[in-house]
Amino acid sequence: MSSKDINTDTLIRYLDGELQGRELADIEQAISENPSLQQELESLRSAQLLVKSYGLRQQVGNIHAQMMEELKATQPSGTPVRSLFTRGFRVAASIILVIGIAAAYQYATLSARNLFDANYTAYSIHQTRGEQAASRLEQLYLHDSMQLITTVFPNTKEPSQQDYFYTGNAYLQLGNAPDAIRLFTLLQQKNAATNQHMLEEDTEYYLAMAYLLNREPGKALPLLTQIHNNPQHLYHDKVSSWFLLKAKLLRDK
Amino acid sequence: MATERNHSDQELTEGIRSGQNYEAMIRHLYQKNYPGVHAYIIRNSGSDQDAQDIFQEVIVTFIELVKQQKFRGESAVSTFLLALTRNIWLNELKKRGRSQLREEKFEKNKSREEGDISRFIFHRELRSQLMGLLDTLGIACKTLLLAYYYENLSMREIFPLLQYENEQVARNKKYKCLKQLEQVLASKPELAGNIKSILLYE
Incomplete structure (x- = not known):
């Protein structure tokens, strides 16, 4: 292979490690003898480097949002734990004390983030649905490529309700609650405007979870109550009385 | 947490x-x-x-x-x-x-x-300008390049995900996108000339 036979595509294949044997040896020799090939190779390498650095920044940015939430949630709240023990009570008082301390502990450690962690499971697409003509975002969701979804969505022309839903869930998985809330709310607005009920119940549940992650239990509560009170709701089983009670306590905390 | x-x-x-x-x-x-x-x-x-x-x-x-x-x-x-x-x-x-x-x-x-x-x-600002160059590529190119070079997905995984007709079509598109990025870089010699010190800390 002479230098003039080597085009940019071949150089890219070389950089990507796709060449082998004779082809590889030829190109290595051609590059070593030709400064303009060396220069082009360097330019392509720089372009690749730029993509990798961009990807890293994007990933750190996504984890950053999540970590800020978590770190805020672990800051000491200073909630006092009051002792219930007074003189005059013996056995009964001991039992009350234990129960009281346990309850006080539960209350003191109760946080929207803890409640979210204890109850959240990522939305999973039913496989048979994924095998049908899935949208690009649905495909990415199936492939667990949450970061790519957040890159693709803003540039999606006329996104469908499903696109909003998968992107909202991608943000939720990445720990970015404000954007998850924004997407789920937009989906609800789109449904209302078109008089449709697309992914309505799924959205109610995941919007409630996004509010919890965003430390807004007061906004999550009406949705959770609605789900709990409706035995026909898809997510009814996920919102137990205990879960609801904790959400109420959080709202009033 | x-x-x-x-x-x-x-x-x-x-x-x-x-x-x-x-x-x-x-x-x-x-x-x-x-x-x-x-x-x-x-x-x-x-x-x-x-x-x-x-x-x-x-x-x-x-x-x-x-x-x-x-x-x-x-x-x-x-x-x-x-x-x-x-x-x-x-x-x-x-x-x-x-x-x-x-x-x-x-x-x-x-x-x-x-x-x-x-x-x-050094070069914090230049680095940020460099990152902006990637945003000038279309979303299809940016996603494809990130999927391949950052997420390390294979072309076999990428083509259905990003809805290309087949692996070869995705591969050709990747070549075009990388070339496009190379050209964008070439149009910014003040950045391209410093890219090693900016991204490789040399």
């Missing part, structure tokens, strides 16, 4: 180099080091937002240095990160014209290690 396993500095740097469990490593870096960095920035005329911005820059710089074998573990990771923070923040203060006194104090107090680190933190 989900409890993270404690990683030794060695596990951390090896994890970053190998790319395995990457997210857990980044989370660990945040949990162990963000509070200290935040306190430092706040004590030195910065805001909460400054601390967040600087720490993201510190983490990206640290990971890239580890991957490029430029962090050799001669100091503890936390010490290194704080030194990076001090350097990046001082530069930021300089830019804002609020650094004279602090700079004098910093120069007086800084260790030899911090002197060495300063060479890694």
Whole structure:
């Protein structure tokens, strides 16, 4: 292979490690003898480097949002734990004390983030649905490529309700609650405007979870109550009385 | 908060180099080091937002240095990160014209290690301009390049995900996109000429 036979595509294949044997040896020799090939190779390498650095920044940015939430949630709240023990009570008082301390502990450690962690499971697409003509975002969701979804969505022309839903869930998985809330709310607005009920119940549940992650239990509560009170709701089983009670306590905390 | 396993500095740097469990490593870096960095920035005329911005820059710089074998573990990771923070923040203060006194104090107090680190933190603004170049590619190109070069997905995985007709079509598109990016870079000689020092900290 002479230098003039080597085009940019071949150089890219070389950089990507796709060449082998004779082809590889030829190109290595051609590059070593030709400064303009060396220069082009360097330019392509720089372009690749730029993509990798961009990807890293994007990933750190996504984890950053999540970590800020978590770190805020672990800051000491200073909630006092009051002792219930007074003189005059013996056995009964001991039992009350234990129960009281346990309850006080539960209350003191109760946080929207803890409640979210204890109850959240990522939305999973039913496989048979994924095998049908899935949208690009649905495909990415199936492939667990949450970061790519957040890159693709803003540039999606006329996104469908499903696109909003998968992107909202991608943000939720990445720990970015404000954007998850924004997407789920937009989906609800789109449904209302078109008089449709697309992914309505799924959205109610995941919007409630996004509010919890965003430390807004007061906004999550009406949705959770609605789900709990409706035995026909898809997510009814996920919102137990205990879960609801904790959400109420959080709202009033 | 989900409890993270404690990683030794060695596990951390090896994890970053190998790319395995990457997210857990980044989370660990945040949990162990963000509070200290935040306190430092706040004590030195910065805001909460400054601390967040600087720490993201510190983490990206640290990971890239580890991957490029430029962090050799001669100091503890936390010490290194704080030194990076001090350097990046001082530069930021300089830019804002609020650094004279602090700079004098910093120069007086800084260790030899911090002197060495300063060479890694130039070009913050140029780096940000470089990242902007990728945004000038269409979304299809950007996604494809990120999927291949950052997410390390194979073309076989990418073509159905990004809805290309077949693997070869996706591959051809990738060539075109990389060439397009190369041309965009060539049109910015002030950035392209410094790319090694900007992205490879050389």
